[in-house]
Amino acid sequence: MSEADQKxxxxxxxxxxxxxxxxxxxxWKIFAAAVAIALQQAYGDIGTGWLxxxxxxxxxxxxxxGWLSWRNTHYRVGDDxxxxxxxxxxxxxxxxxxxxxxxVDVVRPLVARALGLAELRLEVAGGGSxxxxxAYLSEDAAQRLRAELLARAAGLHHATPEAPxxxxxxxxxxxxxxxxxxxxxxIGMLVSLVFLIVVxxxxxxxxxxxxxxxxxxxxxPISVGTVVRHxxxxxxxxxxxxxxxxxLLETRSQTVPPGRVQAVRVVEPWLWRSQGWCRVEVDVAxxxxxxxxxxxxxxxxxxxxxxxxxxxxxxxxxxxxxVPLTGVPxxxxxxxxxxxxxxxxGADDRVLVTRTGRFTRVTDVVLxxxxxxxxxxxxxxxxxxxxxxxxxxxxxxxxxxSAAHRPAAExxxxxxxxxxxxRVSRSLARPDRWMSPPTGPATPTVTR
Amino acid sequence: MSEPxxxxxEPWVRVSPxxxxxxxxxxxxxxxxxxxxxxxxxxxxxxxxxVAVAVLGVAALGWGWVIVGRSVRSWGYAERAxxxxxTRGVLNRQLVVVPYGRMQFVDVTAxxxxxxxxxATVQLxxxxxxxxxxxxxxxxxxxxxxxDRLAARGEAGxxxx
Numbered sequence: 001m002s003e004a005d006q007k008x009x010x011x012x013x014x015x016x017x018x019x020x021x022x023x024x025x026x027x028w029k030i031f032a033a034a035v036a037i038a039l040q041q042a043y044g045d046i047g048t049g050w051l052x053x054x055x056x057x058x059x060x061x062x063x064x065x066g067w068l069s070w071r072n073t074h075y076r077v078g079d080d081x082x083x084x085x086x087x088x089x090x091x092x093x094x095x096x097x098x099x100x101x102x103x104v105d106v107v108r109p110l111v112a113r114a115l116g117l118a119e120l121r122l123e124v125a126g127g128g129s130x131x132x133x134x135a136y137l138s139e140d141a142a143q144r145l146r147a148e149l150l151a152r153a154a155g156l157h158h159a160t161p162e163a164p165x166x167x168x169x170x171x172x173x174x175x176x177x178x179x180x181x182x183x184x185x186x187i188g189m190l191v192s193l194v195f196l197i198v199v200x201x202x203x204x205x206x207x208x209x210x211x212x213x214x215x216x217x218x219x220x221p222i223s224v225g226t227v228v229r230h231x232x233x234x235x236x237x238x239x240x241x242x243x244x245x246x247x248l249l250e251t252r253s254q255t256v257p258p259g260r261v262q263a264v265r266v267v268e269p270w271l272w273r274s275q276g277w278c279r280v281e282v283d284v285a286x287x288x289x290x291x292x293x294x295x296x297x298x299x300x301x302x303x304x305x306x307x308x309x310x311x312x313x314x315x316x317x318x319x320x321x322x323v324p325l326t327g328v329p330x331x332x333x334x335x336x337x338x339x340x341x342x343x344x345x346g347a348d349d350r351v352l353v354t355r356t357g358r359f360t361r362v363t364d365v366v367l368x369x370x371x372x373x374x375x376x377x378x379x380x381x382x383x384x385x386x387x388x389x390x391x392x393x394x395x396x397x398x399x400x401x402s403a404a405h406r407p408a409a410e411x412x413x414x415x416x417x418x419x420x421x422x423r424v425s426r427s428l429a430r431p432d433r434w435m436s437p438p439t440g441p442a443t444p445t446v447t448r
Numbered sequence: 449m450s451e452p453x454x455x456x457x458e459p460w461v462r463v464s465p466x467x468x469x470x471x472x473x474x475x476x477x478x479x480x481x482x483x484x485x486x487x488x489x490x491x492x493x494x495x496x497x498x499v500a501v502a503v504l505g506v507a508a509l510g511w512g513w514v515i516v517g518r519s520v521r522s523w524g525y526a527e528r529a530x531x532x533x534x535t536r537g538v539l540n541r542q543l544v545v546v547p548y549g550r551m552q553f554v555d556v557t558a559x560x561x562x563x564x565x566x567x568a569t570v571q572l573x574x575x576x577x578x579x580x581x582x583x584x585x586x587x588x589x590x591x592x593x594x595x596d597r598l599a600a601r602g603e604a605g606x607x608x609x
Contacts, residue, residue, distance in 0.1 A: 376544075409452060
């Protein structure tokens with residue numbers, strides 16, 4: 001740690017401040033909002049001069065607000081917690097337990113990148129999106145703080161140097177673009193567009209082309225956004241956990257410590273099947289609310305074999321394809337005429353795997369030790385057919401594992417067996433502080 | 449052959465039949481207002497329509513009476529060594545198993561009408577939103593006992609998320 005840094009650290013009981021340029025970025029956001037509102041109002045009868053002065057006024061107001069909020073934000077990293085004090089009028093002091101850390105993300109929006117700044121987000125289970133955002137720090141400081149937080153969370157000395165990493169997976173741009181183009185929504189849009197143009201030409205009703213606008217508005221930005229967001233997608237492994245980096249304009253580098261992945265979903269869209277590609281999403285307890293979908297992607301597109309190899313690193317000892325799946329009886333046809341043949345479920349001593357989807361095949365993998373609850377459900381028709389469904393509840397996220405339309409007796413046996421497997425796995429689970437030695441079975445960890 | 453919704457060894461602990469009384473009163477209260485309104489409307493058309501509406505309405509209320517009884521009788525729970533089981537439902541049946549160690553917190557709630565009838569609801573929360581394990585129609589003393597017991601067992605078996 002440099003001398004200047006030490007000095008900054010020492011003022012006010014070890015509390016540190018965010019980067020002094022923070023107010024300008026915050027101010028820029030208010031300015032952008034003002035411009036956006038002004039542009040909307042521009043169609044009204046408000047004069048241009050008035051508009052410009054309003055936009056002009058928003059700049060000092062934004063900066064003043066940003067400065068006040070910067071002045072009143074302090075953070076301190078303790079042995080086992082992070083304290084964050086914020087608020088101009090309403091003061092808030094928050095304590096985040098580091099052993100409960102679910103993920104640490106460093107996010108660099110475009111403007112912050114230009115200034116060499118980054119936002120550090122600590123994700124803990126429960127609560128809304130990102131409970132303790134540190135925006136903004138210098139890139140250096142963010143990097144160092146991340147390493148320090150992870151070291152402390154792991155139960156190591158805080159000055160432990162940043163752990164080395166090994167790259168597990170990189171997604172080439174070409175594959176990313178092709179995968180995005182191979183989407184039913186996008187192709188459907190193009191077909192509809194061609195259809196609209198043909199109808200327009202045939203009928204001579206040019207006003208019909210107006211319908212093309214909403215199509216384009218809906219699909220094109222989503223597709224472009226997907227490519228931009230997942231640009232340069234890299235997954236690496238280190239003793240800190242998984243490191244995921246991606247983004248063209250706004251870059252994001254996520255660190256998910258070991259044992260924080262609750263469940264995994266492997267999605268194979270219909271149009272990717274010929275290439276053998278799949279997408280991998282994970283449930284991480286810290287990723288909730290807005291931005292969950294973006295943060296939960298472990299791999300946007302990869303050949304299935306590569307994706308499964310990645311999974312074997314993320315969940316050591318888990319081999320998804322080695323788990324034998326059993327299908328459902330033909331009577332399930334009456335409840336799911338299209339997809340019933342694709343339904344399957346199986347378990348080994350680490351995970352329970354379910355498969356659904358005739359066209360887009362979805363494989364959900366739930367770790368026994370992470371299971372929150374099990375539900376057995378049977379509707380009226382199911383009872384007539386002698387079937388029942390089992391739902392496996394995990395923390396909020398993309399994974400929603402359920403074994404639909406199993407023979408009723410088997411379903412109940414599955415519930416009982418899964419509860420037992422979960423109990424055994426929980427008692428063998430590794431401690432929250434993943435570098436500290438395990439204390440034997442039935443570790444009495446503290447409740448949240 | 450054993451049924452899929454059989455209790456786990458020991459029999460289900462059922463909820464208070466007073467819950468059925470409460471729900472029936474609520475049903476009849478709301479149903480009667482609606483029925484009177486509809487009958488008056490029908491009477492404007494013809495007397496026979498009014499009679500038909502009244503008969504159908506009373507039949508529906510009677511059916512509701514039976515359904516509520518069955519629905520309340522379908523609720524049951526069982527405390528095992530490591531987890532709590534809750535079952536419910538007549539047409540759509542459900543069985544939830546929540547390990548004590550997965551419980552984040554337990555709520556006991558009782559609205560004004562519940563209190564009049566001496567009833568309370570215990571709701572279990574886990575880190576998964578879908579878990580949805582609640583037990584309505586408990587006598588307050590039993591609700592409090594269950595809450596404390598769940599909390600104690602949860603603490604003993606708790607693990608991180």
